Amino acid sequence: MVLVTRTSSDGKVVTIDISGRFDFSMHQEFRRVYEQAPGSATQYIINLRQTEYMDSSALGMLLLLREHAGGDRAHIEIMHCQPEVKKILTIANFQHLFCLD
Amino acid sequence: MMSASVVPNHPAASSTPFTVLIADDDRINRMVLHAMLKKDGHTVYVAENGQEAVTLFEHHQPDLVLMDVMMPYMDGYEATSRIKAMTGERFVPVIFLTAMTDAQALVHCVECGGDDFLHKPYKHAILKAKIAAMERVRQLYTTLQSQKNALASHHRRLQREYEVAEKLFSTIVHPGCLDAPHLKYLLSPMSIFNGDLLLAARKPSGGLHIMLGDFTGHGLPAAVGAMPVADLFYVMTDKGYAISDIVAEANQKLKAILPTGVFCAAALLDLDATYSHLTIWNGGLPDVFVRQPSGGPLRRLCSQHLPLGVVDNTRLDRSVEVIELMPGERVYAYTDGVIEASAPNGELFSQPRLEVYLTQDCAPEQVFETICDGLTAFRAGGPQRDDLTLIEITCDAGLANQISPEATTSSVAKAPACWHMALALDAMTLRTLDPLPQIMQMLIALQGLHAHRERLYTILAELFANALEHGLLGLDSALKHTPQGFVAYYTAREQSLAALEHGWINIALTHTAMGPAGQLTLRIEDSGPGFDYQRCSLDLAANTTHSGRGIPLVRALCQALTYHGAGNCVAAVYVWSQGETNVLQRAS
Numbered sequence: 227m228v229l230v231t232r233t234s235s236d237g238k239v240v241t242i243d244i245s246g247r248f249d250f251s252m253h254q255e256f257r258r259v260y261e262q263a264p265g266s267a268t269q270y271i272i273n274l275r276q277t278e279y280m281d282s283s284a285l286g287m288l289l290l291l292r293e294h295a296g297g298d299r300a301h302i303e304i305m306h307c308q309p310e311v312k313k314i315l316t317i318a319n320f321q322h323l324f325c326l327d
Numbered sequence: 328m329m330s331a332s333v334v335p336n337h338p339a340a341s342s343t344p345f346t347v348l349i350a351d352d353d354r355i356n357r358m359v360l361h362a363m364l365k366k367d368g369h370t371v372y373v374a375e376n377g378q379e380a381v382t383l384f385e386h387h388q389p390d391l392v393l394m395d396v397m398m399p400y401m402d403g404y405e406a407t408s409r410i411k412a413m414t415g416e417r418f419v420p421v422i423f424l425t426a427m428t429d430a431q432a433l434v435h436c437v438e439c440g441g442d443d444f445l446h447k448p449y450k451h452a453i454l455k456a457k458i459a460a461m462e463r464v465r466q467l468y469t470t471l472q473s474q475k476n477a478l479a480s481h482h483r484r485l486q487r488e489y490e491v492a493e494k495l496f497s498t499i500v501h502p503g504c505l506d507a508p509h510l511k512y513l514l515s516p517m518s519i520f521n522g523d524l525l526l527a528a529r530k531p532s533g534g535l536h537i538m539l540g541d542f543t544g545h546g547l548p549a550a551v552g553a554m555p556v557a558d559l560f561y562v563m564t565d566k567g568y569a570i571s572d573i574v575a576e577a578n579q580k581l582k583a584i585l586p587t588g589v590f591c592a593a594a595l596l597d598l599d600a601t602y603s604h605l606t607i608w609n610g611g612l613p614d615v616f617v618r619q620p621s622g623g624p625l626r627r628l629c630s631q632h633l634p635l636g637v638v639d640n641t642r643l644d645r646s647v648e649v650i651e652l653m654p655g656e657r658v659y660a661y662t663d664g665v666i667e668a669s670a671p672n673g674e675l676f677s678q679p680r681l682e683v684y685l686t687q688d689c690a691p692e693q694v695f696e697t698i699c700d701g702l703t704a705f706r707a708g709g710p711q712r713d714d715l716t717l718i719e720i721t722c723d724a725g726l727a728n729q730i731s732p733e734a735t736t737s738s739v740a741k742a743p744a745c746w747h748m749a750l751a752l753d754a755m756t757l758r759t760l761d762p763l764p765q766i767m768q769m770l771i772a773l774q775g776l777h778a779h780r781e782r783l784y785t786i787l788a789e790l791f792a793n794a795l796e797h798g799l800l801g802l803d804s805a806l807k808h809t810p811q812g813f814v815a816y817y818t819a820r821e822q823s824l825a826a827l828e829h830g831w832i833n834i835a836l837t838h839t840a841m842g843p844a845g846q847l848t849l850r851i852e853d854s855g856p857g858f859d860y861q862r863c864s865l866d867l868a869a870n871t872t873h874s875g876r877g878i879p880l881v882r883a884l885c886q887a888l889t890y891h892g893a894g895n896c897v898a899a900v901y902v903w904s905q906g907e908t909n910v911l912q913r914a915s
């Protein structure tokens with residue numbers, strides 16, 4: 227499984243682990259995951275520890291999640307990025323929209 | 328005769344009557360078959376030999392053929408071959424009815440195009456069943472054929488639409504002045520439509536605007552956003568807007584039209600007429616590099632902003648970075664397709680590898696080709712995963728000024744008229760608005776001075792900048808003489824302007840007609856303390872550095888340039904005549 231979702235016991239925090247290549251091929255699944263997240267979710271954690279690569283459509287997917295989670299009110303943390311992935315996020319200046327660790 | 332209930336009652340077969348051709352030299356056989364088929368509602372044609380069968384087939388195009396083998400003039404094999412040759416894309420089943428039983432003869436029935444065979448004597452029920460089965464196959468074939476035709480015509484239509492769209496696309500997203508001698512570029516789109524965008528346009532004041540963009544994804548969906556952006560890039564550059572204005576406009580447009588998750592990583596570069604400084608806004612593109620002629624460490628301009636189309640303009644950061652350029656330096660901008668180009672083993676070209684190419688000991692004019700060759704060799708013919716774009720800009724004002732101005736469509740000046748226009752700008756207006764593009768537009772509208780636009784823009788821009796920066800903001804142009812001074816000057820300008828509370832600038836344009844010639848007087852007055860223009864003008868005349876290019880340049884372009892009052896008021900007189908179309912003669 228390249229995409230694993232966990233929800234905290236109080237239903238507020240949804241954690242999505244992504245492994246391998248985070249690119250366009252993951253579009254459907256990523257979308258399904260956040261659309262099926264419980265309505266009680268107030269915070270999302272995207273764990274990229276196992277993500278080797280991400281492309282601009284992955285950045286687009288993060289923006290879609292952000293919109294789904296309330297736009298400017300969304301609380302999304304992107305964690306454990308490997309240097310190459312971190313670089314892609316910072317080139318796009320996504321630290322202005324997401325919490326990057 | 329069998330009763331109808333014995334016949335397999337397939338709706339498609341039994342409910343739709345069709346046309347049958349019978350070919351048999353035996354009269355009795357013909358009559359029996361004819362009667363049976365007629366009873367089922369089919370239209371029947373009858374041939375006495377192969378020759379006649381072929382002729383009847385040609386005229387009536389039946390749906391099914393029942394064929395005897397041994398017939399005079401032309402046998403069933405030959406007739407079947409000829410009939411099958413005539414059917415083209417239609418499927419017309421041919422069932423052989425034969426008394427022959429040897430395997431070789433039956434195989435031959437199929438070889439010459441027959442679809443089935445039945446031994447004489449046969450039971451009518453069996454023949455009806457075979458006809459019904461063949462009819463099912465025929466209908467299936469017809470359905471497939473019509474779907475195939477529909478697909479083919481759909482494909483042809485798409486192809487045509489693609490061609491029209493491509494034409495439209497390349498007209499709107501035209502490369503501008505990318506063929507200028509000081510620019511080199513590599514464009515390698517994955518498909519007809521490029522999701523990367525590379526535009527270059529001359530500014531009315533000389534110098535150059537460049538935009539490099541990379542839309543999410545590639546192909547047509549990515550390219551759609553390129554059209555409005557290209558359009559506004561050229562229009563706004565032409566009107567004299569600064570890149571931060573273009574950034575704001577492009578962002579607003581893309582935010583409105585692009586779906587969430589699709590955006591445009593972009594860098595806009597502004598090179599002044601002397602190529603002595605570069606203004607850049609980089610939102611989401613990889614580091615832009617500046618290489619010295621001698622190689623050595625690179626200067627790096629990192630992405631400072633979110634890509635275009637992600638947030639709305641209230642959250643957009645339009646601030647730009649300004650750096651000083653030395654003659655012969657080269658600027659490199661590229662999309663991530665370059666650093667993510669992959670070798671057959673999956674290894675990426677990577678930014679460090681690009682930096683090695685840029686820093687290695689190499690003749691400056693060969694760096695670009697070396698990178699391109701390196702990329703091709705690295706990819707080793709492997710598949711391209713993304714659009715790929717690279718541009719090199721050489722800071723050589725001499726080369727740059729060879730760019731020929733684009734022909735304007737309505738370059739005919741209007742007959743000189745008499746008019747007067749005055750603008751009073753207060754501190755708040757000056758903080759938020761650049762009045763020059765609007766003034767230029769009105770000048771063009773009133774007098775149609777396309778051919779004079781560059782000169783007029785330069786005069787207006789230089790005098791307005793002096794009034795604002797020295798008159799109101801009190802900036803010291805001596806700052807520009809220090810190394811990296813322009814950057815400090817620019818920063819100070821931004822800060823002082825943002826804090827401007829008081830003061831005003833009045834701009835008045837007066838146009839008078841003098842026969843076929845027109846005279847435009849431009850008067851700019853500011854609320855500042857003025858300066859000792861008599862002394863300063865001598866200094867300025869002797870000044871050859873780029874920061875002092877303003878006043879000598881304006882003097883060279885005008886009929887007369889005079890200072891008034893305490894030096895806080897300047898008047899420039901510009902004379903033009905109809906039919907004169909030469910462009911800005913640079914005072915360098």
